[in-house]
Amino acid sequence: MMNKNKKKDDLSGRIIRTIGYVFISFLALSCLLPFVIMVSASFENEKILVREGYHLFPKEFTMYAYEVILGGNNEIIGSYIVTILLTVIGTGLGLFITAMTGYVLQRPDFLRRNKVSLFLFFTTLFSGGLVPFYLLMTRYLHLKNNYLAILIPSLISAWNIIMMKNFIRNAIPHSVSEAANIDGASPFVTFLKVIIPMSKPALATIGLFIGLGYWNEWYNSMLFLDSSVQFRPLQLLLYNLINRAEYLKNSMAGKNILTQDLPLETVKLATAVLATGPIILAYPMVQKYFISGITVGAVKG
Amino acid sequence: MKSKGESIAVKKKGFNAWKTSLRKDRAFLIMCIPTILYFLILAYLPMPGIYVAFTNFNYDKGIFGSAFVGLDNLKFITMSGKLGVLLRNTVFYNLAFLITSHLIQITIAVLLNEIRNKKFQKLSQSLLILPNFISYVLVGLFSFAIFNSTNGILNSILMGFGQAGTQVYSNPEVWPFILVIVNLWKGAGYGSIVYFAALTGMDHEVLEAAQVDGASTIQRIRYITLPSLKPTLIILVLLSIGGILRGNFDLFYNMVGSSNVLLHNSTDVLETYVFRAMTNNFQFSTAAAVSFVQSIFGFVLVMTTNAIVKKVEPDYALF
């Protein structure tokens, strides 16, 4: 017992841990700082922002930028709902298929695993390009102005499958599958009953990637959803808000707001806060799976 | 008669072997069906459209009816005489990004793994991933707020120390560093999660054994932790090497601007060049041609690297 404690606190370990605390704290702060500035600047008075630049805390606190974005219409609430639904459904479905394929591809007793891998990997390098893809989606699958046009293209990616394959191979020894096999379980049942519960960190990681993909998606929304769709995914709505100052100017025209009072800069920042806020709040839920993987080991040790 | 029967038997044997192997694979193949169908329809079905890269595209005649022009769609790049600089920058940045980002991501994951303080782990991971949520447009705005020479933060600080201000936006030498750092900053959290997840799958019995054997922390990292990240590293490198000729347009465009010629020598990549050429003049065929060359190059590179990996460490190869 004593011996163990001593080992845990050996000199190199202490040095490394100290370096770790300093280095990671420094990095984490450098990542946090711009974000704090972004949030604080979104509450800043526009004129002060333009004249004096960014501050750590707003000099003159105002919610004006948010009022401008949210004021009057509930379009953004609809957008949130649509985006959350797309993210949840897409991540669930995509993760299941990704994990299933990833599991199969790492089984050494699957003879055609390399062929299928190459078949998948090839698509990361070559694509037909925009025009054929657009034709496929609109003319053959008839997905114009259909949310499926957003759901389908981001569902599975070869990249995620290959990552998943690698994770499962490293985390779960093949003997586990073999044991299940001897018990008479089919690969699918093994996957459902044994592999899924054992690969939570991998699922959380890949799930996070898929989820982020859906949350940040705007290009397909831009291409396939036109103004006749009432609620556009969040990023498209915000992209529209940011990229076209005219949109704001026009929507302000009837509100007796002067152009010079329009918080154009702060609106950009406020939209960014609105776009990232919910997913940052949701992140700890996913995160606990990465950490739990570690703690299991720690408890054992 | 006899020989005929024999050859049939041989054929049958080959066929049988194929059949047995198929039977063995059947359960696995069935599980792959959703993925295979998905990629067949969404990726392979539109793929022949690559042909548009070799045509003078015509709506009326469609992709396969348009006139074949070979590699003419690429001529505009060679005409500029800038091909060398563009290739150099694109490859240089991708290599620099590749090396630095994996280095730092692995460092973060390993250090975080050593620090057993759960709260610190959680908090720092949450913070590290923040830059991933900020769009490049905002990254561009922020860096302009820092580096601009009129009221930029950097120059205010320099002047505060009584030094002369610098002109970052007309100084090509500093840009490789700025771009590498921004790229690092933006991707560190996201990438380290992958490595961190790989570490959680580490065999803890081996770790315990090492501890009992009296290995120091540094030895444990050197001989157990790092090697366990090797497969992940190899796969990530293999995956990203295919895009070695593709520049990150969003990064370069938002950080530098499109026509800041003073910086072009160190910041112009294929994507930004094509963007300028296509301003007000968009042509599908030309865009497709550039993309095709990038794909071919990436494909050859990946196949070669994969073949080498397969020779040295067969387990780590992609296929």
Add this chain to the structure above:
Amino acid sequence: MKKKLISMFLVFAMLCISLMGCAKSNDSETPTNDAASEGTATDTTTADADNYTGPSGNTPVVNGQVDTSEFVTVKMLVLGDPPAGGADKRMLEELNKILKERVNAELEMQWIEWNNYATKYQMELVSGSDIDLIFTTSTWLNLWENAEKGAFMDLTEMLPHYAKQLYADTTKEEWDGCTYKGKIVALPEHRKWQLSTPLFAYRADWAKEFGIEKIDSTDALEQYCKAILANKPEAIPYNVGGSASSNELYAMWFRQDTDYVLGAGSIGMAAPVANKSIEEPWTSVSPVFDDKFIDFAVKMKEWGDAGFWPQDVMSATVDTEAAFLSGTSGIYSMNVANYYPLFKKLEDENADAELGAFFFDEKRGFAISDVMTQDACSVTANAKNPERALMIYDLFQYDPEIYHLTQYGIEGEQYIVNEAGFRERPTDYVEEEDAYLWDMWSTRNDALEIPEFNEFQAQIDEVNAKIKPWTVLNPWGSFIVDSANWNAQVTAINEAGTTWLPAIQFGKAGDPVEAVNQYRDALKNAGIDEYMAEVERQMKEYTGN
């Protein structure tokens, strides 16, 4: 190795399968095209003054009478963000009641929003759209390139039968401006007077304060900017962010200091290829190779170094209009069409401010009139109801009732006409609900306009009185450079221009003489000489007949 071969084969097999799949689907498209061309072929045989079938056959002309017994839905596509309150849909309801009665048809409207409009517009055409009426323009939506690629229907024969008023009201020359290789492919914007002439809006009150009577030359502009630097610490003379399409100072230079004009053969925003002068429009030249261009570059470097625009202009993003209105910019670059509403905007922001305009064309005293296809409307090649679409379009432009409804919205909701005969907003008008737009701009017709009440009408009239006499007819008429075989050169020249011109015109390309030389080299490498020779050859061919 063997495995790899097999896997390669597998991939190849996939490719072949998908190729066949696509080829098949391609085949299935062709019949519709064939049907369309057959349709036109039979028309030529059966067409006489009183009897005509039309490509779709659902609206035949029998004994001079148009048979509209079959009810159809005409699809129309315009560019723009539809009004948030849905006033366009309410207008459409009203409109469709009238259309049902008049031509037994209804209209369906689609919008392509401004966000990435170019990609979405091209995609609509590429995917074999069957939109009947589609907005187009030769200045920023590649009308001629799309016509070359077969995107639009030939309207030549249909027009006299279905768009009778439009056909009667349009001259041969005006149709020529809409004709590509002998086919009328677009409907012109020809009954709305407008002149595109670029200008810098400036603060006349500031100029007076500095003792500058008016700005009508680059020297006066320089004086004004220097005075701003000296006296207005909160303002930057020209607060702007540079982009790949910045060209306003270049536009000012060649209108002020040279005889060059922009027209047939011009490439991109940087316009390194121009025409010699208004007297010699058929000579292709490059202003970049003029010695005066070096003087221009040197001058702009001087201006840039003096701080006329932000030090880091090439990487900055600035909303110049907002800056101008709020008094942090002394200049705002624009076209005259955007100048008219600026009086009101500036008055709203700052009642003491006074607006001035430095028209680049004033010195030379002429401005080339817009091409017929500045705003235009086409019928796509796969349109299902081209005949009825033309009939409706005719009503848009020439029927007073429909004109007022489409242009202004519903009377009493979007507008009222006051005692003096001016159009005004009703008192209960709410922007969020009642805002209305009609973005098929080519149907505008001055003869049917109800003038809008504008407190600045006197100023606007003054501007118009000044610029109207400058109008010079487009000397190239219907001539268009066919650049189908010159794509590489055009793309490369465009790249050289978008790379160098913005940086040179803002003096941010290092040593100006060196930069001009590099720009010239880049243009030469891109094949500008060969391209200009080709343009001249095509011009000779056109004028020589």
